[in-house]
Amino acid sequence: MSNNLLKGEYKEVAMKFVRIGTVKGTHGLDGELKISLTTDNVEIIENMDYLLLGKNHQVIFSSKIDYFETQNKMLVVKVNNINDLDTAAKYKGFEVIIPENSLPAENPDEVYWYKIEGSKVVDDENEEIGTLVDYIESGTSDVFRIKKTDGSYCLISNNRYHVLNIDADNRLIKVSRDGLVDEDI
Numbered sequence: 001m002s003n004n005l006l007k008g009e010y011k012e013v014a015m016k017f018v019r020i021g022t023v024k025g026t027h028g029l030d031g032e033l034k035i036s037l038t039t040d041n042v043e044i045i046e047n048m049d050y051l052l053l054g055k056n057h058q059v060i061f062s063s064k065i066d067y068f069e070t071q072n073k074m075l076v077v078k079v080n081n082i083n084d085l086d087t088a089a090k091y092k093g094f095e096v097i098i099p100e101n102s103l104p105a106e107n108p109d110e111v112y113w114y115k116i117e118g119s120k121v122v123d124d125e126n127e128e129i130g131t132l133v134d135y136i137e138s139g140t141s142d143v144f145r146i147k148k149t150d151g152s153y154c155l156i157s158n159n160r161y162h163v164l165n166i167d168a169d170n171r172l173i174k175v176s177r178d179g180l181v182d183e184d185i
Contacts (some may be wrong), residue, residue: 021096031082079172
């Protein structure tokens, strides 16, 4: 029996990246990026040396962070390789991503979005409603966007009265039908 790993061969391990924000646009004329974070934990950014931008959780661009500052619930970031407005504008809509293993531990009452995105959504009688596809930050509580089994969309406020249980391990969310609102209203 041969162990190829001991003979100098290696096994490539795929690194998983998660979205922590989105580039919303530019700021100023020197190539600063305006970023909306999907986390309240600014410590994640404070611990980053490089800004990773991508699409579909795949890294497309990486550059050393020169500085960042918070401004009106947004983050303004200046990186080394972007020095003008036109170059910065090309990254609008890109995801801000980080390696999953660099995320801080969750608090007991929190769950990272990437762990529940795509979860099956059921009512309190376990009847399937659809799939969790997005969320909207709305101030006091986030709003979940659900793609229903018929292809339409509905919204529900993420509070204890409407979202009854989030089981991230089994990717299952139980909600009260009383809280569901059709998106088209």
